[in-house]
Amino acid sequence: xxxxxxxxxxxxxxxxxxxxxxxxxxxxxxxxxxxxxxxxxxxxxxxxxxxxxxxxxxxxxxxxxxxxxxxxxxxxxxxxxxxxxxxxxxxxxxxxxxxxxxxxxxxxxxxxxxxxxxxxxxxxxxxxxxxxxxxxxxxxxxxxxxxxxxxxxxxxxxxxxxxxxxxxxxxxxxxxxxxxxxxxxxxxxxxxxxxxxxxxxxxxxxxxxxxxxxxxxxxxxxxxxxxxxxxxxxxxxxxxxxxxxxxxxxxxxxxxxxxxxxxxxxxxxxxxxxxxxxxxxxxxxxxxxxxxxxxxxxxxxxxxxxxxxxxxxxxxxxxxxxxxxxxxxxxxxxxxxxxxxxxxxxxxxxxxxxxxxxxxxxxxxxxxxxxxxxxxxxxxxxxxxx
Numbered sequence: 001x002x003x004x005x006x007x008x009x010x011x012x013x014x015x016x017x018x019x020x021x022x023x024x025x026x027x028x029x030x031x032x033x034x035x036x037x038x039x040x041x042x043x044x045x046x047x048x049x050x051x052x053x054x055x056x057x058x059x060x061x062x063x064x065x066x067x068x069x070x071x072x073x074x075x076x077x078x079x080x081x082x083x084x085x086x087x088x089x090x091x092x093x094x095x096x097x098x099x100x101x102x103x104x105x106x107x108x109x110x111x112x113x114x115x116x117x118x119x120x121x122x123x124x125x126x127x128x129x130x131x132x133x134x135x136x137x138x139x140x141x142x143x144x145x146x147x148x149x150x151x152x153x154x155x156x157x158x159x160x161x162x163x164x165x166x167x168x169x170x171x172x173x174x175x176x177x178x179x180x181x182x183x184x185x186x187x188x189x190x191x192x193x194x195x196x197x198x199x200x201x202x203x204x205x206x207x208x209x210x211x212x213x214x215x216x217x218x219x220x221x222x223x224x225x226x227x228x229x230x231x232x233x234x235x236x237x238x239x240x241x242x243x244x245x246x247x248x249x250x251x252x253x254x255x256x257x258x259x260x261x262x263x264x265x266x267x268x269x270x271x272x273x274x275x276x277x278x279x280x281x282x283x284x285x286x287x288x289x290x291x292x293x294x295x296x297x298x299x300x301x302x303x304x305x306x307x308x309x310x311x312x313x314x315x316x317x318x319x320x321x322x323x324x325x326x327x328x329x330x331x332x333x334x335x336x337x338x339x340x341x342x343x344x345x346x347x348x349x350x351x352x353x354x355x356x357x358x359x360x361x362x363x364x365x366x367x368x369x370x371x372x373x374x375x376x377x378x379x380x381x382x383x384x385x386x
Contacts, residue, residue, distance in 0.1 A: 034062045034064055035062075039068065065094075152262070175232065183286050187224065191290030222377075245346075248345055276333040276334050278333065295309045320380075320385045
């Protein structure tokens with residue numbers, strides 16, 4: 001006896017059903033013809049039948065499926081395509097074949113699905129319209145996200161025990177301490193450029209000494225905090241979007257909600273608080289670095305001693321310029337943190353979305369910072385802080 005109690009000389013018998021190869025014949029019916037399909041109209045048994053059907057020319061009145069043993073989706077699609085090409089009626093289909101034919105009736109050739117090319121002006125208008133709609137939706141989402149941030153902030157004020165000190169301190173290091181080097185270097189070089197370009201233009205009038213006025217007022221009032229905001233948006237805002245986007249993609253945010261942890265309090269608020277708190281410090285630090293750069297160039301190129309440079313700064317730079325920079329900085333930090341976190345939480349689908357949302361976060365943060373800066377400039381001029 002062999003395995004399973006069978007005699008050793010026993011042979012296995014296959015019970016798989018045998019499928020007849022597909023074929024068709026043409027029958028004349030007066031002035032027209034009929035195509036009678038036989039055998040199994042499945043992918044494994046079609047053979048060269050599709051190519052032969054493509055060579056059949058009309059007129060063909062009907063396609064008869066009464067002799068078909070079996071049909072699958074591929075066979076039904078070929079029958080439907082042939083019937084539409086020859087304008088023939090499909091007859092003799094059983095219930096299963098009829099359902100498949102109804103399903104594939106909505107299928108189209110790839111070439112027929114291709115959209116017709118639009119006229120260039122219409123395509124441009126369509127793209128502009130899509131951009132306007134996307135901008136409106138993003139602005140609406142940011143306003144709603146601001147509301148969620150304010151609610152979370154009020155919740156933390158009411159329940160201080162839920163405030164995550166360690167997370168905020170860690171973000172302080174990421175946003176502030178780790179950025180001191182690049183912000184200091186860029187601000188120093190910007191101060192050098194402002195002083196050099198200003199001195200070249202003022203030299204025509206013999207007023208090189210006013211370069212100190214230009215460097216001092218422009219740095220403390222505008223460029224110090226503005227350039228810092230742009231650098232923080234490119235450095236920290238993009239990091240916020242990428243981190244939260246990756247967590248969203250890995251469903252970590254959903255897991256936090258499942259276990260009862262609010263993502264707004266655990267992920268968003270520490271980043272926004274760090275950006276709001278560190279931006280005034282970084283802005284003032286950047287202004288000092290720019291002043292040092294401007295003073296360095298004035299000492300080298302204009303022979304203005306550092307003592308004279310500092311004394312002139314104290315005379316021409318009003319205290320309101322410093323206050324203007326310190327007032328704008330937290331607002332810029334809020335915008336950068338909100339844009340990065342908002343775009344990060346919008347990630348859906350795949351890893352490519354992380355890169356797209358990160359880019360969108362940086363662009364939106366810089367754009368909003370410049371818009372708000374222009375609003376501040378008009379406002380402070382209107383109240384007399386000139």
